[in-house]
Amino acid sequence: MSTTLNERLGGRSIVFGDDVNTDVIIPGRYLISIDPVELGSHAFEPLGPDVQAKLAQSPVVVGGRNFGCGSAREQAATCLIGVGVKAVVARSYSRVFFRNAINTGLVAVECPAAVDAIQEGDDVWVDYAAGLVTVGDQSYPFAPFPPVLQEILEAGGLIEHLMKKFAKEKN
Amino acid sequence: MNLVEKILARASGQESVKAGDVVVANVDRLVMHDLSAYLTGKVYDERIGKDLPYPDRVVTVFDHHFSPPTEQQADVLNRNRAWTKKRGTQLFDCGSGNIHNVLMQNGLALPGQIVVGSDSHTPVHGAVGAFAVALGNDSHAGTVMPFGKAWFRVPELIQIELTGELQPGTTPRDVALWLVGQLGEGSVIYKALEFTGPFITSLGIWDRWLFPVLCVDLGAKCGYVEPDDVTREFIEALPGGRLDLLLNGDGDPVEDVRRFDVGVVPPTVAAPPTVGNVHPVDELVGTPLQWAELGGHGGGRLEDFLLAARVLRGRRIHPDVKLNLVPGSREVFRQALELGLVADLHEAGGTWFPPSTGSNQTANMGAMSEGRR
DSSP, X not given: OOOOTTSOEEEEEEEOOSSOBHHHHXXXXXXXXXXXXXXXXXXXXXXXXXXXXXXXXXXXXXXXXXXXXXXXXXXXXHHHHHTTOOXXXXXXXXXXXXXXXXXXXXXXXXXXXXXXXXXTTOEEEEETTTTEEEETTEEEEOOOOOHHHHHHHHHTSHHHHHHHHHHHHHO | OOHHHHHHHHHTTOSOOOTTOEEEXXXXXXXXXHHHHHHHHHHHHHHTOSOOSOGGGEEEEOOSOSSOSSHHHHHHHHHHHXXXXXXXXEEEOTTSBOHHHHHHHTTOSOTTOEEEESSTTGGGGGGGTOEEEEOOHHHIIIIIHHHSEEEEEOOOEEEEXXXXXXXXXXXXXXXXXXXXXXXXXXXXXXXXXXXXXXXXXXXXXXHHTTTGXXXXXXXXXXXXXXXXXXXXXXXXXXXXXXXXXXXOOOOOOOSEEEEEEGGGOOOEXXXXXXXXOEEEHHHHTTOOOSEEEEOTTTOOOHHHHHHXXXXXXXXXXXXXXXXXXXXXXXXXHHHHHHTTHHHHHHHTTOEEOOSSOTTGGGSSSOOOOTTOO
């Protein structure tokens, strides 16, 4: 699940609207699990098998405003990782979803201009160090992540980042 | 500095902080329910594993399963029990109440403290002037449990000033729901909300409770009421209630103030699918319902049962309606017993359930079938 800056991040996109609730992303009855792959098989289940099939082919999830609102469940981020999502591009996030995404190593960027431009199925590429979302031959800027967030994402999440840091400090 | 800035400055060892700063602060309390505690404990054991330096700061409340319906769910509770024993943390077992009511009633969320939890309603503890926010399992396992710390971005402040007098037949909950309609769901993402004005200060703590509990629906990071004499009196009466950490904001002018007159608020209903779908009750009156419940993190207060009993005392509920009564804590149930509310609502046809979070996520109390509401 770790991402490196050398890898180009992105691919085909699936588009959702505003206020996507975490209970739609992963229904409460599956919260007993923290296995990303198992959770991934239930990601967006309330929207039906067609959406789920499309999601499985789409490394980029695009959302409107307030993506990931509602319950603070961390599995809303991990289930997306489990189903193969590499990045989320949204107009804005519910703050707990954003925090959970970074903590679990899921790239989540705010870029309203890119959201306006993306048609479902477009190839979308995200460079969080440079602060660019690329759609076709157009690029849309956003504030690049501060170094510490980049380090967390490169480590594959908060705990991996902290463990790596302590291992380094011990040596 | 405002209240949130003062709490974060003190807890991060700085003279002052301002909106937009990122600070690493000492956390006073971590609260988890049965599901989040199980997952967080598992992550902690597998990936970190050292002894907790501050076990007394970590509290678990079993509120989603007062009586687990499957062996798998019963096993989750047993693992939680074993974990809290091994790690020396505090546990409130099945039947204690809902996570936030239990925390408050036991003096474990206090003015001036930093309270975190993985439940989205954690900001409710702003009702007594705590800085209370929802984080996620990995923040808890990775930074709060092993170091007693978490990082926070200092939020910008919006003041919500409520003035005026309620119309007859309306209650503070009508105002809280109406306010979500006025402000809009997800309209104040990342912000801190200060609920202020003569209407708010006239309320007791359990009615103030109804405002910060809606932070998640508004998208806010946290919400609070400045501690005052009402707060002091309430906290002093709690077991373990302490005021030594209490802080107040400096009262600096706030750029973004939203003013509302509660005198225009009608009796208000939040209809499915989300809390922002609010309507005056006049628009919905006559809609058949089969399931009514007084419970959840915002409900199950003594105030809810007092209001229900005022309407239902000496009457019967409609035969098609099931009325679930779920006290927010054992203390609420004890007071309801003493006041005769348990008998009143029982006679009216309601069914009392153990103190818990009620039918939240259908773990405790069964599910509703399609088409029922």
